Amino acid sequence: MHVIVGVFGLVVFLLLAYLPTRNVAMLKKKAPYIVGMLAIQFVLGLVMLKTSVGENVIRALGNGFKTLLSYAHEGTAFVFGGLVDYKASPDGPTVFFLNVLTPIILISALIGILQFIKLLPLIIKYLGLALSKVTGMPKLESFNAVSSAIIGQSENFIAIKKILPTLPANRLYTLSASAMSTVSMSIVGSYMTMIEPRYVVAAIVLNLFGAFIVVSLLNPYEIAPEDDVFAPPEQKKQSFFEMLGEYIMDGAKVALTVAAMLIGFVALLALVNGLFAAIFGGTTFQDVLGYAFAPLAWLTGVPWSESVQAGEIMATKLVSNEFVAMMSFTEANPSGNGPVEMSARATAIVQTFLVSFANFSSIGIIAGAAKSLAPEQGDQIAKFGLKLLYGATLVSFISATVVGLIS
Numbered sequence: 001m002h003v004i005v006g007v008f009g010l011v012v013f014l015l016l017a018y019l020p021t022r023n024v025a026m027l028k029k030k031a032p033y034i035v036g037m038l039a040i041q042f043v044l045g046l047v048m049l050k051t052s053v054g055e056n057v058i059r060a061l062g063n064g065f066k067t068l069l070s071y072a073h074e075g076t077a078f079v080f081g082g083l084v085d086y087k088a089s090p091d092g093p094t095v096f097f098l099n100v101l102t103p104i105i106l107i108s109a110l111i112g113i114l115q116f117i118k119l120l121p122l123i124i125k126y127l128g129l130a131l132s133k134v135t136g137m138p139k140l141e142s143f144n145a146v147s148s149a150i151i152g153q154s155e156n157f158i159a160i161k162k163i164l165p166t167l168p169a170n171r172l173y174t175l176s177a178s179a180m181s182t183v184s185m186s187i188v189g190s191y192m193t194m195i196e197p198r199y200v201v202a203a204i205v206l207n208l209f210g211a212f213i214v215v216s217l218l219n220p221y222e223i224a225p226e227d228d229v230f231a232p233p234e235q236k237k238q239s240f241f242e243m244l245g246e247y248i249m250d251g252a253k254v255a256l257t258v259a260a261m262l263i264g265f266v267a268l269l270a271l272v273n274g275l276f277a278a279i280f281g282g283t284t285f286q287d288v289l290g291y292a293f294a295p296l297a298w299l300t301g302v303p304w305s306e307s308v309q310a311g312e313i314m315a316t317k318l319v320s321n322e323f324v325a326m327m328s329f330t331e332a333n334p335s336g337n338g339p340v341e342m343s344a345r346a347t348a349i350v351q352t353f354l355v356s357f358a359n360f361s362s363i364g365i366i367a368g369a370a371k372s373l374a375p376e377q378g379d380q381i382a383k384f385g386l387k388l389l390y391g392a393t394l395v396s397f398i399s400a401t402v403v404g405l406i407s
Helices: 002-018 024-050 052-083 093-101 103-116 119-135 139-151 169-181 185-192 197-218 240-279 285-299 304-319 322-329 344-354 360-373 375-383 385-406
Strands: none
Touching: 002 197, 002 285, 002 385, 024 052, 024 119, 024 197, 024 385, 052 093, 052 103, 052 185, 052 197, 093 103, 093 240, 103 119, 103 139, 103 185, 103 240, 119 139, 119 197, 139 169, 139 185, 139 197, 169 197, 169 360, 169 375, 169 385, 185 197, 185 240, 185 322, 197 344, 197 385, 240 285, 240 322, 285 304, 285 385, 304 322, 304 344, 322 344, 344 385, 360 375, 360 385, 375 385
16 A cells, blocks of 8 residues: 555655656656656666665674764864763764764765865765766756765865855756755765664665655756766865864854754754744644645655655654754653654655755755855745745755665
């Protein structure tokens, strides 16, 4: 039964991406690529989640990040002394910042080192080229998608700052949508401490293709062959330790920013939940969101009996951020009731859905990053901000549905 519902849901989400434009001519041109990308999503999903090879690779990645987190703890323990015992309580609510967020600093430093030795630009170049061939998207958009998934949604605009002011609105939308649909490698380790690593990896890969599927329907366009060029950005000349210091500080800023947003959003959610409970006789704001999102959760393949609970977590991610929603699966659950318990398929679907930057706060982050480099383009992104969130959220729904169908 869940297969029938999942297939129906996939069709609904694709229609929701197509209906705002209803460009039949472009659909005919993009259809072969869309079908191909959907097929790639299912094949990769099966390989990652249903084969021993995929499971071993993801297990190795998870163990690798776990090892990095243990090394990161050495730095945390040196600064904070006995304030936190990582090994005794890695998921406890009293040590969330020190155990989950501060490792971002080490991973950011490693990304900087890979950039410095020119390994990362090489990976981005060839992955972007391969992605362009498969998706039919221009080279710039393909390179940007890979780059966003590694260095982050706002930092990525720096790489294209020379051509950013000249980009038309349709290409700017694609760049922004792919950035919002991905996550930065610097915080992947933090995700893996809260949800299952295999769904983190699966979501990252599936969203890469899902973003182009949605954009091909929601924002279709073609460019002239002479405009389909991409010049890799020139790296700033720095000494090794200049670069290292810069990336360490960048990692610290990300960790502190996430901590500040968590404090604000969790507190605001608690406040709004309290007001709703007082006014509506115990029904909280998140309860209302759960009922509103329940049909969408059901369309992804979540059993109807769990759709309200799943919808509540999905909606929480949309109105706050993915960290707040992921905390539902840890002892640090803001509800105070401990980790949520759902069936294996519902867990797979919801956790896959959570791995992206698709939330309201990301509109401001992306628009602000672009505005600092090209003010007019930042204003343009702010204008189509809701459409941007709409598209990126559909990407998450499509990836979650694919996982639901193969779970």
